[in-house]
Amino acid sequence: MSIASPLTRLPNHKLALGLFLPMQEGAWSPSKAPRSTSWTFDYIARCTRMAEEFGFDLVFGLAQWLGKGGYGGEMHFREHEVDPIIANAALSSLTKSIVLINTVHVLYAWHPLHLAKFGAAMDHISGGRWGINIVTGYKASEYRMFGLEPIEHDLRYAMADEFTTIMERLWSEDEELTFDGQFWRTEKAFLAPKPGQRRPFLVNAASSGAGLDYAAKHSDLIFITSLTGADPVKACEALPAHNARIKDLARRYGREVKTIINPHVICRATEAEAHRAYRTILENEDSVAADNFVQTFIGGDTASWRGHSRTQWVIGGNLHLVGNPEQIVEWFVKLADAGCDGVQVNFFDYLPDLEYFGREVLPLMRQAGLRNP
Numbered sequence: 001m002s003i004a005s006p007l008t009r010l011p012n013h014k015l016a017l018g019l020f021l022p023m024q025e026g027a028w029s030p031s032k033a034p035r036s037t038s039w040t041f042d043y044i045a046r047c048t049r050m051a052e053e054f055g056f057d058l059v060f061g062l063a064q065w066l067g068k069g070g071y072g073g074e075m076h077f078r079e080h081e082v083d084p085i086i087a088n089a090a091l092s093s094l095t096k097s098i099v100l101i102n103t104v105h106v107l108y109a110w111h112p113l114h115l116a117k118f119g120a121a122m123d124h125i126s127g128g129r130w131g132i133n134i135v136t137g138y139k140a141s142e143y144r145m146f147g148l149e150p151i152e153h154d155l156r157y158a159m160a161d162e163f164t165t166i167m168e169r170l171w172s173e174d175e176e177l178t179f180d181g182q183f184w185r186t187e188k189a190f191l192a193p194k195p196g197q198r199r200p201f202l203v204n205a206a207s208s209g210a211g212l213d214y215a216a217k218h219s220d221l222i223f224i225t226s227l228t229g230a231d232p233v234k235a236c237e238a239l240p241a242h243n244a245r246i247k248d249l250a251r252r253y254g255r256e257v258k259t260i261i262n263p264h265v266i267c268r269a270t271e272a273e274a275h276r277a278y279r280t281i282l283e284n285e286d287s288v289a290a291d292n293f294v295q296t297f298i299g300g301d302t303a304s305w306r307g308h309s310r311t312q313w314v315i316g317g318n319l320h321l322v323g324n325p326e327q328i329v330e331w332f333v334k335l336a337d338a339g340c341d342g343v344q345v346n347f348f349d350y351l352p353d354l355e356y357f358g359r360e361v362l363p364l365m366r367q368a369g370l371r372n373p
């Protein structure tokens with residue numbers, strides 16, 4: 001039995017709007033510049049509720065497994081994190097309409113039956129508002145924490161494909177499932193209750209050929225990255241082909257997907273003030289944390305974030321949009337024109353920046369036709 005896409009449950013805005021939650025110490029930026037941003041559940045909940053009040057479509061929680069001190073430095077950058085599945089279970093009771101997505105590393109000793117059951121539970125608790133960002137893990141250190149050896153890049157996606165297939169079947173089929181796969185087996189597995197009418201949102205954030213093929217086959221939302229670094233001018237030149245390729249891949253599987261990109265938004269009343277805020281983040285970099293953070297991406301086998309410079313990593317996030325509210329919305333229009341179906345924004349100082357965004361930028365997004373009135 002095929003499963004209906006949950007995308008029909010997202011409001012039909014020209015540009016979907018998500019918030020990249022600051023789940024970890026320091027969020028995206030290894031910078032000691034003063035700010036309120038915090039990894040605590042209370043802070044995450046306040047961000048989520050504010051985003052919901054402003055009409056955001058989704059919030060997203062990343063998952064990472066770091067050692068003592070996180071990425072190090074004075075900040076202990078990214079050391080603390082409340083587990084995002086647990087956080088989303090709690091957030092579902094504090095919210096009514098916003099979609100709650102969190103990351104799961106499916107190759108770290110999970111069985112598909114576990115996640116199928118968790119997914120069905122989250123779907124019921126949240127009223128159909130839960131999504132899983134299925135990732136395969138790009139850090140050898142994380143595999144070793146679980147007593148596993150790192151797995152070759154493309155093989156990871158073959159494994160994720162089988163894992164997801166079993167999970168989808170458990171969600172949708174009325175009979176017990178016996179499956180003898182290359183990587184997982186199950187005998188007479190059964191799930192009741194199933195998720196509501198439809199399955200949870202499936203999300204992925206790949207950039208590589210193997211990763212995008214997996215995402216096109218299974219995902220509803222694909223978090224894309226700029227392949228040319230954080231400069232939005234260059235990104236907007238490269239993104240039309242990237243978006244077209246992904247949608248074309250999905251169509252070959254008879255599927256529709258939405259692509260969502262992650263801009264770090266630094267918005268102030270004037271362009272000069274926004275650039276001052278940008279420089280303040282850089283001038284306060286935590287050098288040790290920044291060096292370690294950059295090294296993770298240079299040293300790994302991920303196809304994402306390849307074009308980013310060290311300076312761009314201190315700001316963090318994917319694209320950097322710096323300017324007054326009108327300029328930010330002009331960039332959003334260009335991203336929509338480049339084929340992006342959504343933006344998942346992150347901020348440096350989350351609560352005040354989100355509040356300013358909701359008050360000053362969102363009305364202009366509506367005027368520009370990016371968001372429905």
Ligand SMILES: Cc1cc2nc3c(=O)[nH]c(=O)nc-3n(C[C@H](O)[C@H](O)[C@H](O)COP(=O)(O)O)c2cc1C
Binds near residue numbers: 138303304
């Ligand atoms: C928006 C976004 C969010 C991501 N979140 C996570 C995460 O929470 N945990 C993780 O291990 N990887 C995360 N990733 C990394 C991806 O899963 C993937 O490893 C990376 O984009 C490289 O793509 P590739 O596997 O196709 O080479 C994220 C990537 C993006 C773009």
